[in-house]
Amino acid sequence: MLARAIAEVLVPREQITGASHVEADITDEKQMRRILEAERPDAVVNAAAFTDVDACETQEDLAFRVNAEGPGILALLCREFDIPLMHISTDYVFDGEKAEPYVEEDEARPLSVYGRSKLEGEREVQRHLDRSWIVRVCGVFGPYRNNFVSLVTELGKKGQPLRIVKDQMLAPTYTFDAAAGIGRILRRGPYGIYHLTNQGFTARIEFTKEILRQAGYENTPVLPISSEETKRPAPRPRNSQLENARLKREKMELLPPWQEAVGRYLKQLAAENR
Numbered sequence: 001m002l003a004r005a006i007a008e009v010l011v012p013r014e015q016i017t018g019a020s021h022v023e024a025d026i027t028d029e030k031q032m033r034r035i036l037e038a039e040r041p042d043a044v045v046n047a048a049a050f051t052d053v054d055a056c057e058t059q060e061d062l063a064f065r066v067n068a069e070g071p072g073i074l075a076l077l078c079r080e081f082d083i084p085l086m087h088i089s090t091d092y093v094f095d096g097e098k099a100e101p102y103v104e105e106d107e108a109r110p111l112s113v114y115g116r117s118k119l120e121g122e123r124e125v126q127r128h129l130d131r132s133w134i135v136r137v138c139g140v141f142g143p144y145r146n147n148f149v150s151l152v153t154e155l156g157k158k159g160q161p162l163r164i165v166k167d168q169m170l171a172p173t174y175t176f177d178a179a180a181g182i183g184r185i186l187r188r189g190p191y192g193i194y195h196l197t198n199q200g201f202t203a204r205i206e207f208t209k210e211i212l213r214q215a216g217y218e219n220t221p222v223l224p225i226s227s228e229e230t231k232r233p234a235p236r237p238r239n240s241q242l243e244n245a246r247l248k249r250e251k252m253e254l255l256p257p258w259q260e261a262v263g264r265y266l267k268q269l270a271a272e273n274r
């Protein structure tokens with residue numbers, strides 16, 4: 001989802017070579033070496049990951065292979081070819097117990113296999129490569145794959161009551177806005193860790209109501225439940241508020257407010273369904 005948005009948003013200014021899973025398996029050192037040798041890019045962006053958070057609980061080996069070893073392989077190759085690497089990471093590296101939003105320097109303490117594998121991926125990249133950016137995003141929505149906004153809209157259209165957790169805070173992020181921010185960091189951001197989300201924080205249940213309101217399905221019943229009631233295999237952090245402290249410190253442009261981003265995505269969704 002995010003990789004395609006990055007390719008689309010950056011292509012007017014940059015020359016992009018996008019590679020799908022089939023074309024470029026990040027765990028395959030030989031294949032990645034061949035691609036880097038042929039392309040000799042100015043920078044590599046790794047948005048590949050095993051992102052099924054619940055499946056990671058039972059497929060730990062695969063999670064660590066893709067989310068930790070893969071980025072490590074990329075980082076070593078980038079070091080050899082002297083190419084900077086941007087690695088996309090996640091709010092799930094945090095346990096969500098902090099009372100305030102998380103800044104980049106906060107200690108990561110993941111709750112799930114997915115979170116642990118992603119944190120190990122960050123560490124692999126940092127261990128092998130000085131010229132690297134770690135960009136943590138959160139609550140991502142956008143075209144090319146089902147996501148929270150598209151699912152809520154779909155259920156709203158059917159008028160089905162929604163059961164939504166009332167105890168989870170997040171910073172929703174539109175892939176196209178994140179892609180623009182990624183472009184700016186690639187062009188002038190000093191190396192290191194960045195939190196990159198649309199501006200503003202919200203409870204997931206309020207996020208849901210705002211999606212329904214903007215989509216014109218505000219009469220859809222939304223029933224509050226607790227995180228425990230979802231009975232999902234992987235625990236989720238209750239607090240996924242990522243403060244974009246580094247962007248502010250570097251005086252770089254922040255992403256627009258999430259409510260506005262939802263509006264733009266809903267228009268895109270409506271146009272696709274026409």
Ligand SMILES: NC(=O)c1ccc[n+]([C@@H]2O[C@H](COP(=O)([O-])OP(=O)(O)OC[C@H]3O[C@@H](n4cnc5c(N)ncnc54)[C@H](OP(=O)(O)O)[C@@H]3O)[C@@H](O)[C@H]2O)c1
Pocket residue numbers: 001002003020021022024025026027046047048049050051066070088089090091092118136137138139140141145
């Ligand atoms: N979605 C969110 O809410 C969210 C939140 C926080 C952080 N993130 C992070 O944002 C990044 C992008 O996520 P996304 O939402 O765009 O995920 P996505 O839509 O699931 O895309 C991940 C892509 O990685 C590919 N992939 C899996 N294993 C691979 C491998 N070994 N080599 C190469 N490609 C491989 C997948 O291909 P297949 O489908 O063929 O397996 C898929 O195309 C990830 O780093 C994720 O951890 C996402």
